[in-house]
Amino acid sequence: MYVCLCKGVTENAIREAIYQGADRMRDLKASLGVTEQCGICACHAKQVLDETLVQKSQVRDFISQPACRCETAARGEETVAVMVVSLISPMFNSSPLGGGGFI
Numbered sequence: 001m002y003v004c005l006c007k008g009v010t011e012n013a014i015r016e017a018i019y020q021g022a023d024r025m026r027d028l029k030a031s032l033g034v035t036e037q038c039g040i041c042a043c044h045a046k047q048v049l050d051e052t053l054v055q056k057s058q059v060r061d062f063i064s065q066p067a068c069r070c071e072t073a074a075r076g077e078e079t080v081a082v083m084v085v086s087l088i089s090p091m092f093n094s095s096p097l098g099g100g101g102f103i
C-alpha cells in the first residue's frame with residue numbers, strides 16, 4: 001500500500017528502510033523522500049514507523065533469547081531462523097507482489 005503518493009513510497013519500502021537503520025521520521029524523509037512535498041503522508045508514515053520499530057524490537061529481543069528448550073533447538077541457527085521468519089513474515093503480507101514480501 002502506498003503511504004506517500006508524491007514520492008511513490010510504499011509501507012514495505014518504509015519497513016525495509018527501518019530494518020536497515022532508519023528510526024526517525026527525518027531518516028525516512030532523507031532516505032525515501034517521505035513528507036518532502038505536500039506532507040499528507042506524515043501521519044501514516046509515522047504510524048508505520050512506530051509499528052515497525054516495535055516489531056523490530058520484538059525480533060531483536062527474540063533473537064537475543066536462548067533457543068527454546070525443545071529438542072529442535074539443538075539444531076541451532078536453522079531453528080532460530082525459521083522462528084524469526086515466522087515471526088516477522090506477517091509484516092510483509094501487504095506486499096504489492098502479493099504476500100511473502102522480500103524475505
Ligand code: FES
Pocket residue numbers: 003004005006007034035036037038039040041042
Ligand atoms: S504524500 Fe508524501 S509528500 Fe505528499
